[in-house]
Amino acid sequence: MIDLRRLLVLRVLAERGTVTAAAADLHVTPSAVSQQLRSLADELGVELLARSGRTVELTPAARSLLTHADDLGARWERARAEIASHGSALVGRLRLCGVSSAAAALLVPAAARLRDDHPRLDLHIRELESDDCFRQLLAHRADIALVLPAHSPPVDDPRFEQTVVFDDAQDLLVPEEHPLTRRDAVELADAATETWIVKPEHNDSYEVLVAACAAAGFTPRITHHLKEWFAVSAAVAHGFGVCLLPRMVPVPDHHRVVRIPLHGATRPTRVIIAATRRGGREHPLVAAGLDAVTAVAEELTGRPR
Structure with a gap:
């Protein structure tokens, strides 16, 4: 055997x-x-x-x-x-992982719901980049992962099941007195000559920015390499550049920045994917976790998926 x-x-x-x-x-x-x-x-x-x-x-x-x-x-x-599925109560360990913004906006609220509804669950949350999430799934060290598609395997990969759970618009974050804040409508191409803030290495947001700018017809000039959103927002507030900020990410109140919704044909949007090992989505613990994530996502968007 x-x-x-x-x-x-x-x-x-x-x-x-x-x-x-x-x-x-x-x-x-x-x-x-x-x-x-x-x-x-x-x-x-x-x-x-x-x-x-x-x-x-x-x-x-x-x-x-x-x-x-x-x-x-x-x-x-x-x-x-x-x-x-023959058990009568949800008992056991459920391990959740995801990219930082999805962990904050989706995983943590979903885990809180699960904790309240199923107090015997042992929950573990881990922040990882998308490619690391898939490796943890494969190694049986995570059960549900919230990832971005840039580093995801093909949807027909025999090892994983993947489902889109959230459409996340990307806003332009600029300093408070930036000239673009006075326009009625801003397109991504309007920021083509700006200095951009993003960390290129081991950062899912880098691919999102580069792809969005390419679709808008330009290559971003990246000079400051920051990844954590609080640090990025602080750098924008002090005039070091601009960035694309996922709408699910909050802006600190004391940062003097403005979030500008983008218009035009190339409005950047990213999707959040829920991934599991293939065959495991119907496990009661995994199914409950996916249901909780979906419920939080629906509340964020105001519409069912």
């Missing part, structure tokens, strides 16, 4: 590329990862890894096994969901 935990190690290794990175995601030692893969290879009677210099590569047999591993993973998730 093949141990499903060893298949999970293979799936994470295929995603991360190295034994060390896979071990970090799985919270085990690299030697434990290697031992699990050797045991799996012995069970199957084939070589799963080929050494290439100081790194390893998956053999054709390993890549063939991965297609079955993804299917078995989804089947196991559905089996767990069906078994758990």
